[in-house]
Amino acid sequence: MHTVSLADQHSRMGPASTVYALTDALGASDLALNYYELEPGESTAYGYHSHENQEEIFYVQSGELTFRTADDDVTVGAGELVRFGPGEFQRSRNTGDETAVVLAMGAPQDAGETVTRRECADCGGETLHEVELGDDGDEVLVRCRDCGEITGRYE
Incomplete structure (x- = not known):
């Protein structure tokens, strides 16, 4: 057994105000786990994306997220969960x-x-x-594969 406190975590750079990467903190080997606090307009992801091998489940403890999906936008509120299978595109926004x-x-x-x-x-x-990761390691960059333009910068 291994326990951690959110109060002891340090936020990493990303598309949300607070992002705690809990996988390593808990010593998890088979599960990726992240905690987010998102202000209005923020996201859990750098873009509309899919994972080749991973299914993702989001539990909204408070507030709401709207997910862009291949079919339509889906809003998930406090106390609700949503699952995306491997290869399924999605992106959330508060x-x-x-x-x-x-x-x-x-x-x-x-x-x-x-x-x-x-x-x-x-x-x-x-x-x-x-x-x-930016050259100085102090920001995350999102860059277009076609032209090289930076379309997102997160500190």
């Missing part, structure tokens, strides 16, 4: 007026290839993107 608190679980821990799509103004539409 579309509410209050902070959303969310627990994201993914299994297996090794997601395989993650495919990320975002709007690129230079290319004139949604393109494939890469997520990378």
Whole structure:
């Protein structure tokens, strides 16, 4: 058994105000686990994405998230859960007026290839993107594969 306290965690850079990567903190070997606090407009992901091998489950503890999916937008409120299978594209946004608190679980821990799509103004539409650490290690960059333009920057 292994226990951790959220109060002892340090937020990592990402698309939400608070992101605690709990997988390593708990010593998990088969499950990826992340805790998020999202202000209105923030996301749990860098773009519309899918994981080759991983299913993801999101538990919304408070607030609400709206997920873009292949079929339609789906809003998930406090006390609700949503599951996405391997290869299923999705991206969440806090579309509410209050902070959303969310627990994201993914299994297996090794997601395989993650495919990320975002709007690129230079290319004139949604393109494939890469997520990378900035040169100084103090920011995460999201870069268009087609033209190299940076479309997202997270500190």
